[in-house]
Amino acid sequence: MIKPINNNKYFKFFQPKLFYINKDIDNDDPIRLLSAILEEMDFSNLLQVFPNKTKVHPVNMFAVIIYAYSQGKYSTRDIEFLCRDSQRTQYLLNSLNVPSYSTISRFLSKATDIIYELFCQFVEKLFKLSDIPTETIYIDGTKIEAYANKYSFVWKKSTLKYKEKLEENILELIDEFNKYFNKEKELDNIFDIFSYLKKLKIQKIYGRGKRKSKEQLFLEKAQSYVEKFNKYTNYLEILGERNSFSKTDKEATFMRMKEDYMRNGQLKPGYNLQIGVISEYIASYEIFHNPADTKTLIPFLEKIKSQNIEIKNVVADAGYESFPNYEYLEKNNYVSYIKPIYYEKSKTRKYQKNLNRVENLEYNEKENRLFRKDGLELEFQYYGEDGKTIYFKNPETEKIIKYNNEFRRLSKKSKDNIESDLGKQLRMNRSIQVEGAFAVLKEDMKLRKLKVRGKNSTKREIGLFCIAYNFNKYLAKLSRKKQGVVLHPLKTA
Template sequence: MIKAINNNRYFKFFQPKLFYINQDIDNDDPVRLLSAILEEMDFSNLLQIFPNKTKVHPVNMFAVIIYAYSQGKYSTRDIEFLCKDSQRTKFLLNSANAPNHSTISHFLSKANNIIYELFCQFVEKLLKLSEITTETIYIDGTKIEAYANKYSFVWKKSTLKYKERLEENILQLIDEFNKYFNKELDSIFDILSFLEKLKIYKVYGRGKRKSKEQLFLEKAQSYVEKLNKYINYLEILGERNSFSKTDKEATFMRMKEDYMRNGQLKPGYNLQIGVISEYIVSYDIFHNPSDTKTLIPFLEKIKSQNIEVKNVVADAGYESLSNYEYLKINNYVSYIKPIYYEKAKTRKYKKDLNRVENLEYNEEENRLFRKDGLELEFLYYGKDKKTIYFRNPETEKKVRYNYEFRKLSKESKDNIESEFGKQLRMNRSIQVEGAFAVIKEDMKLRKLKVRGKNSVKREIALFCIAYNFNRYLAKLVRKKQGVILHPLKIA
């Protein structure tokens, strides 16, 4: 029988409130507001990780860390100093002794897999307090540099090339070995096992001649070591094209901060966030450098949080046929800006009759026309049966046309050009791009300080909780509770 844990024994006093009421703290102080939110949350999973008595209660420790992040203190040593120096952190600690940096680090490591659950609860409480509906979500992504060495790269193409070359050398060694020993072994591992059993006398240094057996053994050991290394690299890579040796889950990608303008690749993660009424309600980390393939798994994650969304607002980086079809099948309204949207406003673009976007398609007769009446010659269907290839008789160029994609793209374009769509587009720039501006510029999250995907997710969760708490305070000050959309500015 499992013994129930009485978590009340951690406190000095039995009290209805979790945090000690200090008379020096004002009633509208941020720490009181934070404690009020946390007292409504369920910390049972967190407490199960710390079943034994600790100097600082786990909930108090979590509260201190969130407050520290909201005040721009992110390192464990800075948090330790804040705990010793600030009256507010003493309030959150319930008058317990200030934890040292190693205790804080130990707490974060043990609570690694629980922080995301606490983030979801925190978001739920904020949305409830702010009386906000989750009808519209703004999605965007950015690349965050990993805590890894810049030149610790491993490339998939290079690994495959080196592995192929090694396999050729192994076949050559097997052939030479079988001729010398009069054997019929066909595996480098069998050869190595055979040679190790011979107990070969080894010699090294100048003036010493190695025996043929020793040369075979050293070559076999070297080849097996390299082969295992390449196999391990390919397992780590999976579907990725690269990884870093110092953070194996980081992928090399181009960052926006390219001061030399030479397209230098750096190890990093693609951070995706979803924002509703200025709150980050969901986030995820991806290995894909582009945003296109992240939309569907990200929306699935939002769905798993029981956040019901109707309107999906995103920039041109998310436009693809698979994304449009997913949104339509799952009854989302697409407000994705088409890739060509800004170019389409120019006179040159509008006058270009050969632009795919300017062609007119007859679905019933499967015929494609230019606006001046010129018909393009049908060639064949693509493998997916959705893409059709035509030939322009005037330019002799092949034209690739996907009617389904063009139709869904036009629907999305019509949506963003409506009055409501214009307001959503403006709010996307303010809310989700504004969130990244605060996180990267004000909160200084340009380069991570932890390694590994799980640790990165935990770190991002703490930043997002702190960001949301600061937005909640700002909304209280500005009396913007319940405000979902910023109004359009009329010139």
């Protein structure tokens, strides 16, 4: 039975009942395993969020929600029904009052900032129970559709264009205003003009056949321009470095989803979910606004580092290949098993015979000269801003080629790693473990479209899904007696 810290002297955790429900729960029942794991966790931060007496103790509530998610019950009404209907949830509740859907919703709202910490603790307990080494992590990302209207888009380029046009109109209005009113001190700000016109208490005339006064026209234009200026300024603040957002979920960014049933490349509001898997358990997760995986690797690894998970091997697909990522991995003593973008094409005869491919060129570092395999020398043009990228010109095709020798070295090093015996095994396990985790989350657990709005609520929701996924994975490993299995072996003919 879960024994949470009781921070309320008026709260009796064990309530006398007409029957003791524990008798109906087997000793090896999954609910007892969940209870045993949660008993070892520290809930002090969760209890600080709920300092006063609550209908259901916060630890009991958290346990019930995790069990409900593991059983495919995600809505608050479904969880309430499960609490009324299931003996297992009665066991977790300690036969206390059944929480209503609104009580569950309030709990989730208040516990939003604590879920990730509880997820980290849960993962740590599973690793200790299964005695799992954490040297290899498999990283991948997927896009989750946000709970937002797909036609509520705001584009950064359009906003900048509209704002620029508005500023031109404002300058014209300022010029017309100063000429008409002929003030001693000219006003050069639309906000000052709007304030001045409001103070005049202009009589407004509306209706067919009635002519508006010049002052009223100035006032209406000034009001419209001020409202639009404030709107566009607010849009740009919300956008930040993003190129788009949704009006119904301002933290969602428009992206191309894999589920494109119309095959027209429609953009939908969503989040880029990154997960790191260790021995089939989701060890970490994070939500990003950037639709591409390339720029997510470094901040994601920094977050994993903050969890005190010691990693040696980083395994990822071609979407993560970039010079900054390779540099970061080498500087932080990680072994890169990132598949190069050109890897599959490089196996073809056509690719290998193409003399103009950057990967097939030979670079003389001492003399800073670049050659094709047939001996043709490319003409040096200039260095890039970073000082490491060099631009050469092909005298035959007249094309400019961008060459970064350090990037080529790191890419070849990663290629050699994935072609080693261990690399082949890790590549196969990446396909099984991290892509398998996404398959379960999206297909079995129906995590295709979110039911909450905002980045913080999304992180909370993803955290609950990941805890439930890890618990189900732990049960599956126990049933197969494979708690310690870390790598799936390569199939041999």
